[in-house]
Amino acid sequence: MTNVENSVVRFENVGMRYGAGPEVLRDVTFTLPPASFHFLTGPSGAGKSSLLRLMYLANRPSRGVVSIFGKDVTQISRRALPALRRNIGVVFQDFRLLEHQSVFDNVALPLRVAGGNEEQIRKHVSELLRWVGLEKSIENLPSTLSGGEKQRVAIARAVIGRPRLLLADEPTGNVDDAIAMRLLYLFEELNRMGTSVVIATHNETLISRFEHRQLHLDQGGIEYRQNGAGSRDAASA
Amino acid sequence: MLLQRSDLPLSDDPAVRILPWIVGLMVYLATLTLAVALLVSTLTANWSAGLTGTVTIHIAVINDESEAVMNRRVEEAIRLSLKTPGIDAARAIPSDEVAALLAPWLGDEAPIADLPLPRIVDVTLTPDSTVDVAGLSARLKAEIPGAGLDDHQLWRDKLVDFLLAIQVVAVLMVVLIGATTVTVVIFATRSGLAVHNEVIDVLHLIGARDEYVAHQFQANALKLGLKGGFAGSIGGLLTLIVIRYTASELDIELFPTHLFQIWHWPVLASVPIIAASIVRFSARHTVLRALRRMP
Ligand SMILES: Nc1ncnc2c1ncn2[C@@H]1O[C@H](COP(=O)(O)OP(=O)(O)OP(=O)(O)O)[C@@H](O)[C@H]1O
Ligand SMILES: [Mg+2]
Numbered sequence: 001m002t003n004v005e006n007s008v009v010r011f012e013n014v015g016m017r018y019g020a021g022p023e024v025l026r027d028v029t030f031t032l033p034p035a036s037f038h039f040l041t042g043p044s045g046a047g048k049s050s051l052l053r054l055m056y057l058a059n060r061p062s063r064g065v066v067s068i069f070g071k072d073v074t075q076i077s078r079r080a081l082p083a084l085r086r087n088i089g090v091v092f093q094d095f096r097l098l099e100h101q102s103v104f105d106n107v108a109l110p111l112r113v114a115g116g117n118e119e120q121i122r123k124h125v126s127e128l129l130r131w132v133g134l135e136k137s138i139e140n141l142p143s144t145l146s147g148g149e150k151q152r153v154a155i156a157r158a159v160i161g162r163p164r165l166l167l168a169d170e171p172t173g174n175v176d177d178a179i180a181m182r183l184l185y186l187f188e189e190l191n192r193m194g195t196s197v198v199i200a201t202h203n204e205t206l207i208s209r210f211e212h213r214q215l216h217l218d219q220g221g222i223e224y225r226q227n228g229a230g231s232r233d234a235a236s237a
Numbered sequence: 238m239l240l241q242r243s244d245l246p247l248s249d250d251p252a253v254r255i256l257p258w259i260v261g262l263m264v265y266l267a268t269l270t271l272a273v274a275l276l277v278s279t280l281t282a283n284w285s286a287g288l289t290g291t292v293t294i295h296i297a298v299i300n301d302e303s304e305a306v307m308n309r310r311v312e313e314a315i316r317l318s319l320k321t322p323g324i325d326a327a328r329a330i331p332s333d334e335v336a337a338l339l340a341p342w343l344g345d346e347a348p349i350a351d352l353p354l355p356r357i358v359d360v361t362l363t364p365d366s367t368v369d370v371a372g373l374s375a376r377l378k379a380e381i382p383g384a385g386l387d388d389h390q391l392w393r394d395k396l397v398d399f400l401l402a403i404q405v406v407a408v409l410m411v412v413l414i415g416a417t418t419v420t421v422v423i424f425a426t427r428s429g430l431a432v433h434n435e436v437i438d439v440l441h442l443i444g445a446r447d448e449y450v451a452h453q454f455q456a457n458a459l460k461l462g463l464k465g466g467f468a469g470s471i472g473g474l475l476t477l478i479v480i481r482y483t484a485s486e487l488d489i490e491l492f493p494t495h496l497f498q499i500w501h502w503p504v505l506a507s508v509p510i511i512a513a514s515i516v517r518f519s520a521r522h523t524v525l526r527a528l529r530r531m532p
Contacts, residue, residue, distance in 0.1 A: 056442060057442075058442060078529070081441075082441075082444045082445060082446045083444070085441070085442060085443065085444040086443075086444035090442060090443075096435070096439045098244060098436055098439065100246040100249075101244065109244065109440075109443055110443045110444060113440065113443055113444050113445040113446075113449055114444060157443075161444075
């Protein structure tokens, strides 16, 4: 049973639209318990990125209630947002790396923004970059990296702060299966330490290889699936 | 702090790149304008305190009186003046000097010697003392026929008014220069915010506070403000020194630099520091205001 009070993410009848456009999400209701691991699936344009935007507090719902770490996002003041966001790691679909900064500085950013100790930062960032196989590119600018390498920088930046919630938008879109597996292991490692993970992906190989629950989006609505079986999961709804 | 790594490539923005030049020019103008205001304020203080003042006693010729009678009245006037506390000296100006003073107005051909010229006594006041000029004037009128006192008060009041007006204009100019600088900084900062909107968005999503983003802008603005400000200040002070030496070389009081007081120099030297602080504050304020309006 999911404890609503302890939920990491909770959506209740959420609707979302961009400006005056049509609703891209309709009546979305689900709850993510702590330390859960979900794939977010669905056809292109189904609203996966939009759902993630609501979770990382880039957009507010146009109706319904979104709660993150038990807090209703419409009740959160602007001043309280940064502290909340430091507990959320995001891998953007288009990476959004800072182009004029080195790989190291990009990955160090969340720690620096939070006022971390420079010596600790150096140690953690180097370690993580070794893990994702980028130790040789540590001083390079993102523009000199391949798509897959950029993606790994983006992932390293998202996980460096050991967030309570990790949101990844197509994090394996540009890497071969071997690296994709390695990155998934990284996410699982984080998940074992208590992070709730949501990965939006089209990668069927990954979905079948890793037996995690699925949130399936279609035409703005959501459906729970266990291992791609398509059965609604009443317990979590 | 100034050499720290920046998350925003602010130094690449064209609007930001011209900032030191603008601040430099503004500081240059402000330094010169302020120098004028300071000189004029010393001048005004001197004049309104009557420190540079002398008073003049004039004694009119009374019909056909003899030279000796006239001289007696002049001596009496000198005696009265010297009895007044706060008066250092009183000196009768010889007739030929009076004639020489009047010559430019009367022309060379005028038979100056034949004219009934008034006699003039030049009275020097002790610096920094208050003299009962009105009392002296009353006594002169009462005791010496044809005598009168001119303390140049009217002329001095007009001069002081004029000097005050110059100061007001100078201060207004400094304020305008400051306002222009602030406006330029606001626009440069806004343009920076627009150019780096994407990066700022990422910083926010990663958990940066507005304060963190503002810090990047204000640190950069302070650096550029100091750079331009000191260049402008050095230029301004050099200009003052050059004017001073040229003026003394030419022996003209174009710019009465001897009126500079020691404390004026630190005031002038503080202009770039004040300017850089204003630049920093304007940048910070602009960023925080703009960010507060973001979702
Ligand atoms: N910034 C935006 N402004 C307006 N409409 C948008 C915006 N972003 C997305 N949309 C619309 O919202 C709908 C859902 O888009 P979204 O990016 O969430 O889909 P997605 O599931 O992530 O697709 P993909 O698998 O291709 O990444 C689409 O119809 C899209 O046109
Ligand atoms: Mg998407």
